[in-house]
Amino acid sequence: MMAKKVLVVGGVAAGASAAARLRRLDEDAEIIMFEKGPYISFANCGLPYYVGGVITERNNLLLQTPRDMKRRFNIDVRVMNEVTQIIPAEKKVEVCNRMTDESYRETYDYLILAPGAEPLIPPLPGIDKTNVFIVRNVPDSDAIKNYIMTENPRTAVVIGGGFIGLEMAEMLMDAGLKVSLLEMAPQVMRALDPEMADILHSYLKFNGLDLRLSSQATAFEGEDRVMAIRLADGSLIPSDLVVLGLGVKPAAGLAKEAGLKIGSTGAIWVDEYLRTSDPFIYAGGDAVQVKDFITGEDSYVPLAGPANRQGWLIANNICGRSLPYKGAQGSAILKFRNMTIAATGKNEYELNRAGIKYLTCHIHPNSHATYYPGATQMTAKLLFTPDNGKILGAQIVGSDGVDKRIDVLATAIRAGMNVFDLQELELAYAPPYSSAKDPVNMLAYVAGNMLNGDIEVTYWTDVAQEVSRGAFLIDARTPEEFKYGAVEGATNIPVDEIRNRLAEIPKDRDILVYCQVGLRSYITTRILKQNNFKVKNISGGYKLYEVIRK
Amino acid sequence: MMAKKVLVVGGVAAGASAAARLRRLDEDAEIIMFEKGPYISFANCGLPYYVGGVITERNNLLLQTPRDMKRRFNIDVRVMNEVTQIIPAEKKVEVCNRMTDESYRETYDYLILAPGAEPLIPPLPGIDKTNVFIVRNVPDSDAIKNYIMTENPRTAVVIGGGFIGLEMAEMLMDAGLKVSLLEMAPQVMRALDPEMADILHSYLKFNGLDLRLSSQATAFEGEDRVMAIRLADGSLIPSDLVVLGLGVKPAAGLAKEAGLKIGSTGAIWVDEYLRTSDPFIYAGGDAVQVKDFITGEDSYVPLAGPANRQGWLIANNICGRSLPYKGAQGSAILKFRNMTIAATGKNEYELNRAGIKYLTCHIHPNSHATYYPGATQMTAKLLFTPDNGKILGAQIVGSDGVDKRIDVLATAIRAGMNVFDLQELELAYAPPYSSAKDPVNMLAYVAGNMLNGDIEVTYWTDVAQEVSRGAFLIDARTPEEFKYGAVEGATNIPVDEIRNRLAEIPKDRDILVYCQVGLRSYITTRILKQNNFKVKNISGGYKLYEVIRK
Known part of the structure; x- marks a missing residue:
């Protein structure tokens, strides 16, 4: 058998892995x-931390050099060589x-396309000024x-509230700059639903970030350097430094020009074996x-984990392992x-x-047993x-242990588990x-109660309307908690008194119950339901209410 | 329908949950x-930490009081009332x-048995002396x-190297005592295989614990108090304080006397619905x-997570939900x-x-990307x-992130995943x-390579024998690493030189390769295999060798 000749376009995650x-x-x-570019296999996810000085050694970003790749893998690596x-x-x-x-x-025999993505750069006046930066590679970060x-610089504006935007905002704040973050959407981190993003918004503001949601830059003003950013509402934000974190688009130009099929998302189309429309060209x-794992829809998911997996698969497929x-x-x-913010699924x-x-x-659980020190909520x-309880997605915002739970849930999604399977997980416990x-x-217990009809649930977004239609609102916390802040119009009936105070609750109206985190309201809901009230638990409790009403 | 009357024997995990x-x-x-006893629903997993002062508030151990249970759940709790x-x-x-x-x-109508377990106390001379303690409940801990x-006390001896024994040893060391730990078996933590336990042994000794494996106490010497412990080999260990952590046995006496079926493990037999041999009596x-989830064998697993789940299930089953x-x-x-030590499965x-x-x-992976500070191995x-790669068990010893990975693996086992499914897990990544x-x-990648025949693997326990039968041992690390310590008889051929030094390697002998953690030896193994050598990778590398040879 003749040795095959394989060319790889792109030397970072998918390309290097392949x-x-x-x-x-x-x-x-x-x-x-x-x-x-000048480097292969660099740690692009580490770039903000290098800029911010958390990663002190520039060399640590360079995971493999061309010399390493030659000696260990006998691969001919050609940096600064662009396939045109x-x-x-x-x-x-x-x-x-x-x-x-x-x-030349x-x-x-086979071509592997792993050209990566390009930063989105809107065509705004002044965006080419010298102090407008992106963070895609090592030279960008050096700059x-x-x-x-x-x-x-004293002030900085970060445009875009995704991963890179938020990481860069943190790093610039840590470096002592006054940082504004502009986000066109009403929330940062689109992987989160709005009420979950609101928890992050609170934390960002508490940490001193000038967070501007639903805000759009229209021009970058100044001479050769930006001095201020003009917003769509006409206002100006002074800025000695601008970082663009608006997301990326697939670098599909080369493939498109070659006549390869482009998908509905604008990214290179590949079949499930990561083969493009040309049988000798793979891409990852x-x-x-x-494909989206959950919906089966066409999807564009530019993440390091999938890129590495795809590179590995392409190599297998080229070697005849389908x-x-x-x-x-x-x-x-x-x-x-x-704060740790995490999501998986839809x-x-x-x-x-x-x-x-x-x-x-x-729910608002603690990271570990509260009687052991250091637990965080x-x-x-x-x-x-709603039919079989199959898990579609999860989002968690907190501190310790968020990464663990999101990974367990990511695994459960991959396994096609439902909420009843999730109840049965036997996870490792010590305080x-x-x-x-x-x-x-x-x-899973909460979700199971909903599916079994043991509780009905409503959401803060619907409560005002339900109350206006006549629903009766119960705060199931203690009088002390109630005194320090409660939802307008709520009646305080502590969970431990509910059995003796049923007469106070109207039989003919919908009943909505909340407490601080949802446990006491759940117990209240169960008591009322068994006493034939039409009752719903408000998901997320007062703790979530406090965040989203801000 | 008449209201049913349900009695619950035992007010801690399973009983309180039910x-x-x-x-x-x-x-x-x-x-x-x-x-x-005097307390219900106490945090028995927290007791060592209360003794050690990590948990400072005694009240924090008492998760529910009888008064709470009455007010919130309308349950008639009778402490200091023993069902005889x-x-x-x-x-x-x-x-x-x-x-x-x-x-009285x-x-x-239904009886729920949740009497828990009893500490194993061997009938040794002097074991009833006043300074021999167990750690099963709050009064024990107070004592x-x-x-x-x-x-x-200046010195303490802990007998038994399970969870309670090791936690108590840590707490007593932190309190300034000189602590000896006696374990009859050649290793602590029976959930671990010997080579994994050796990593913990090293760490225990490094931390100053006087670890005595394969050691058995035969008598507790002294007047009314123990002064020293006599071992089976005749030696004496001075001890101002003794803690027994020898594990537990099921409190099955009451059930047995009532004629309920007892299982092969000595614990109360229940069917899959947690019903005993009497249809009106449940136990958890x-x-x-x-049943063991993996083998289906009869099993005795006294852990808090399963106990809580069983209590919850019993309540459902009594209410007609099978x-x-x-x-x-x-x-x-x-x-x-x-150090965090974790295991799941077999x-x-x-x-x-x-x-x-x-x-x-x-493998010896890092908790997170090494270029980001704080990664630990x-x-x-x-x-x-060996046929389809179904996951049977996992063990991890390390620091940060051990708990996360064991929980992901526990979830994968519950889902019946194999190693190829595990390769596909898309876990949440940021540096x-x-x-x-x-x-x-x-x-999963390593395991997949083994199943696909891409690599063969051997283990340190077999290496000496294979070498004595003529196997050729290659150390694939750098000359610098080799110089600082290597396996006797190994030939140093760094991975990056292997392609040019194939002539040095005997074609007719088995080849065994190791490096520090297993990655370079894997690459070496692949190169040699493709060059038609009979080659095996040594699992765990020199890092594991260093621990187990001690």
Whole structure:
């Protein structure tokens, strides 16, 4: 058998993963990797932390050098070599060596496209000024870091409230800058539903971030440097430094020009084996369109985990092991100071758009047994189907242990579990780590009660309307808690008094109950339901109310 | 319908959980809970931490008081009331009020047995002396705490290297005592396989614990107080204080005397609906025998998580909702200072005993991306079937992030996943939390390579024999690493030089390769295999070798 020749376009997550796996499967293959930038296999998820000085050693960002790849994997890595054209009919690519500006061609038996994504840069006046930065690669990060050190900026505006925007905002605040964050949408972190994002909004403001939601930049004003940003409402924000974190789009240009099929999301179309419309060309990573694991819809999920998996699969498929990619579920996590924000699966917006029916519940469990020191509270939301309770998504905002619960839920989603399966999870318990009923179990018990008809639930977004239609609102907390703040119009009947005070509750009206986190209101709801009241528990309790009314 | 009358024997995990759920399902039931001790619903998993002063408020151990249970759940809680006899034929129990020493009878429609477990106390001379303690309930803990404060002991001996023994050893060391731990077996923490336990042994000794494995106490010497402990080998250990942590046995006496069926493990037999051999008597928690989730064998798993679940299920079943308990998998976790030790599913010993074939692999991944500060290394072991890769068990020893990975693996086991499913898990990644390939994914990739025949693996326990039969041992690390310590007889061929040094490797001998953690040896193994050598990777690498040879 002739040794096969495989070209890899792009040397970061999917490309590097594909090339290394390919070598492990095939010692004889000729493998050439082209990277248009100066570095391969760099830690792009670490860039904000390098800018902020959390990662102190620049070298630590460079996970593999071309020399490493040659010695360990016998891969011919060509940095500063950009593939400018694919000629599928001839199984050739055109390459431009950016150091010499010379072009040359290479043939292939198989081509792997892993060109990644490009930052979204809106065509606004002044956006090309020298102090407007993006954070996509090591030179970008060097530029911001250098600017901060030499120019001593006092103020910064971050545009975009996604992962990079929030991480950069944190880093710039930690560096002592006064930071404004502009987000066009009414919330940051689109993976979260609005009420969950509100918890983060509170925390961002508490930490001193000038958070501007539903705000749009229209121009970057100043001479060669931005001095201020003009917003759509006409106001100006002074800014010595601008960071764009508006998200990315797939780098699909090369594939499109070569006549490869482009998907409905604008990313490169691939089949389940990650093969493009040309049988000798595979593609993976931030440039490709995948199936959503839950809805089966066409989806664009530019995340490092799926990119690495796809690279690995492509190598297997080229070596004749047919392994499908089973879709992305969008598991994601963000650190902002002491807060951890995480999501997996679908949120309400996405389920509504896909026409999938769902139920949700909220709880506020502690990271571990409260009698052991250091427990912190988190807010967790579960989304599940109303018929069989299949888990569709989850969102958690808190501190310690958020990452653990989201990963358990991500695993449960991958396994196709429903809420009754989730009740049965036997997770490892000792007081420093969890409670005998883990937060994941608790979510499942609440959801199970809803599915079994043991409780009906309503949501704060609907309460005002239900009250205006005559619903009777009960606060099931203690008089002390009630005194320190309650929902307008609520009647305080503590859970421990409810059995003796049934006569105070109107039989002919809908009853809505809340407490602080939802446990006492649940017990109250059960007592009232068994006494033939028409009663609903308000999901998330007063704790959630306090956040979303702000 | 007449209101049913339900008696609950035992007011801690399973009993309290059953009673509260029963009330939520049935407002009309008459529920009486009998607890022979002074407290219900106390945090028994927190007791060592209360003794050690980590938990400072004694009240925090008391999760529910009888008054709380009455007011919130309308449950008649009778502490210091011991059920002394069950008369199934009459559906009655005999109760002794320990405060008045009066006996009385109560009838029931349903009886729930949740009497828990009793500490194992060997009949050794002197074991009844006043400074020999157990840690099963709040008064026990008060007694140790009081003894330490008033008597100022300098030395302590803990007998038994399970959860309570190790937690108590930590707490006593933190209180400034010189602590010896005696364990009859050659290792502590029986949930772990020997090589994983060795990592903990090293850490225990490093922390100053006088660890005595394969050691047995034969007598407790002294006047009314123990002064020293005599071991089976004749030696004496001075000891101002003794704590017994020898494990527990089911409190099955009451059930046995009533003629209820006792299981092969000595615990109360129940069917999958947690019903005893009497249709009106249910039982749950540390007194019952359950099915092992993985092997289906009769099993005794006295853990808080399963106890709570069983209590909840019993209440449902009494209310006519038939819900089976699907078995326990033994997920468990222990903190010892900065080390976390966790396991789920079956270990090698248990699989061998059950006659189940398995394969294992070891890796040493980091808790999160190493370029982000604070990453710590863990050692993880996976056990899986050799045919289809179904996950049978996992063990992890490390620090940060151990609890997360064991819970993901516990979930995967519950879902019946195999290693190929585990490769596909899309876990939430950002540099402070994980790597793009999470440790769980990495375990699965290694296991998948074994199942696919891409690598063969051997273990340190077999290496000496294989070498004596002629195997050639390669150390694939750098010359610098090799110089600082290597396995006797190994030849140093760094992975990056292997392709040029194939001529040095004997074609006719078995080749065994190791590196530090297993990645470079894996790459070496793949290169050699493709060059037609008969080669095996040594699981766990030099890092594991260093621990187990000690």
